[in-house]
Amino acid sequence: MSRAGFHERRRTERMRDPEFRVEYERARSEIEQIDSVVRSLDQLRESTGTSKTDLARRIGRNPSSIRRLFTAASNPELRLVVQIANDLDADIIVAPRSKKRDRRLQSDERASATAA
Amino acid sequence: MAWRIEYYEQHDGSVPAAKFLDGCPAKIDAQFNAVLDAVAAAPPPQFSGGGKWEAMHGSMGGYYEIRLTGPGREQFRLFCLLENAAPAELRRRGLKAPSIVVINGMRKPHRTTFTDRDYRKHVRTLGEDHLANFPRRLAR
Numbered sequence: 001m002s003r004a005g006f007h008e009r010r011r012t013e014r015m016r017d018p019e020f021r022v023e024y025e026r027a028r029s030e031i032e033q034i035d036s037v038v039r040s041l042d043q044l045r046e047s048t049g050t051s052k053t054d055l056a057r058r059i060g061r062n063p064s065s066i067r068r069l070f071t072a073a074s075n076p077e078l079r080l081v082v083q084i085a086n087d088l089d090a091d092i093i094v095a096p097r098s099k100k101r102d103r104r105l106q107s108d109e110r111a112s113a114t115a116a
Numbered sequence: 117m118a119w120r121i122e123y124y125e126q127h128d129g130s131v132p133a134a135k136f137l138d139g140c141p142a143k144i145d146a147q148f149n150a151v152l153d154a155v156a157a158a159p160p161p162q163f164s165g166g167g168k169w170e171a172m173h174g175s176m177g178g179y180y181e182i183r184l185t186g187p188g189r190e191q192f193r194l195f196c197l198l199e200n201a202a203p204a205e206l207r208r209r210g211l212k213a214p215s216i217v218v219i220n221g222m223r224k225p226h227r228t229t230f231t232d233r234d235y236r237k238h239v240r241t242l243g244e245d246h247l248a249n250f251p252r253r254l255a256r
Contacts, residue, residue: 005120005121005122006122006123006134006254007120007121007123007218008121011149011153014142014145014146019142020142023143023146023147024146024149024150027146027147028150031151031164035163035166038163039158042163068171070163075167075168076167
């Protein structure tokens with residue numbers, strides 16, 4: 001098994017700070033959701049055989065903005081994400097989390113606030 | 117395959133990016149770590165980093181930055197290079213796998229800009245030193 005690198009050791013050390021840990025987990029969840037939306041759209045685009053250039057033309061956008069969106073070279077604009085979903089005949093859906101998960105997150109936040 | 121995250125180390129053993137992160141608010145440090153881990157887990161060219169990971173242009177072409185906003189809308193930036201090559205070349209560079217190399221960070225008040233001199237002094241000079249070393253000098 002390889003020895004943990006500098007980054008992993010530093011992160012492990014920083015996770016002992018409840019403020020750091022709660023924010024790290026919140027940020028990872030947020031990033032995961034944004035990445036998932038964009039990657040799902042890209043997979044849908046590929047599965048329908050739509051090129052990035054064709055997609056850009058159909059929604060009246062510059063092809064470079066579509067390339068940048070799917071390669072993480074820029075911050076995704078919600079309007080562009082929705083335009084692409086519409087063009088690919090898909091919806092962006094916000095699904096409520098389970099109450100159990102919500103309660104756990106709120107409990108973590110309260111614990112962090114108390115520790116701070 | 118997930119990439120590694122490495123930190124550039126200067127000839128005197130100091131690690132500019134770690135020093136920068138140590139000086140950031142805990143929440144900003146946590147967010148930088150979260151973006152780095154997300155990008156390393158799903159590396160380029162696929163979309164990753166929640167929109168906070170961006171390619172830079174112009175004189176900073178070849179660099180990537182993580183862009184965060186902190187308390188009082190203070191702006192925090194972390195600058196990275198990507199190292200990916202054939203296995204033999206990675207070995208020559210002293211890298212165990214394709215890697216995100218964290219070079220340094222900078223912060224600035226809202227609605228101000230970094231000058232090209234800032235970028236040269238605090239990022240490109242360090243990045244050029246990093247790329248000139250075989251094997252790379254990395255924090256251990």
